[in-house]
Amino acid sequence: xxxxxxxxxxxxxxxxxxxxxxxxxxxxxxxxxxxxxxxxxxxxxxxxxxxxxxxxxxxxxxxxxxxxxxxxxxxxxxxxxxxxxxxxxxxxxxxxxxxxxxxxxxxxxxxxxxxxxxxxxxxxxxxxxxxxxxxxxxxxxxxxx
Numbered sequence: 001x002x003x004x005x006x007x008x009x010x011x012x013x014x015x016x017x018x019x020x021x022x023x024x025x026x027x028x029x030x031x032x033x034x035x036x037x038x039x040x041x042x043x044x045x046x047x048x049x050x051x052x053x054x055x056x057x058x059x060x061x062x063x064x065x066x067x068x069x070x071x072x073x074x075x076x077x078x079x080x081x082x083x084x085x086x087x088x089x090x091x092x093x094x095x096x097x098x099x100x101x102x103x104x105x106x107x108x109x110x111x112x113x114x115x116x117x118x119x120x121x122x123x124x125x126x127x128x129x130x131x132x133x134x135x136x137x138x139x140x141x142x143x144x145x
Contacts, residue, residue: 040073047075054078058141059085062116062124063109068131071138082132083141084125087117 046053055078060067062085071080087095095117102110116122132138 037070037073040070043074043078047078054081056081056083058083060122060125060128061085062122063112064106067128071132076137078137080138081141082125082128082138084122085113085116086120087113090114090117 043053043055055074057065057067057070057080060082067082074080087098089095099110099113102113129140132140
């Protein structure tokens with residue numbers, strides 16, 4: 001991405017970049033320092049260049065994604081879109097890959113995610129909705145404000 005920054009800059013106000021911040025491999029590398037994620041550094045660089053940028057933190061993974069730390073690490077003028085993890089079909093290939101990832105990296109969270117998958121109830125996400133309900137730059141996708 002950095003090698004293309006000059007190209008992005010040429011488009012000026014005609015370009016809007018949307019950056020995802022839920023990359024599992026990046027979250028593993030960042031550990032407790034999610035403000036050090038490569039995509040967060042990219043957002044800062046794009047903003048410095050005058051490129052309109054939005055951030056998507058989706059899916060939010062309770063116990064893994066520290067949304068508050070990420071939000072604090074982002075420039076104050078960046079719109080942020082949040083959405084919860086959706087495991088509509090627990091037997092689907094994507095859900096199976098996700099649960100394999102959990103078993104490997106976060107075995108202590110398996111029960112929490114099995115409950116989340118069976119009830120589609122995510123207390124962490126609901127708390128975030130409450131916490132950021134008055135923050136106009138933060139939007140909740142699909143049924144949120």
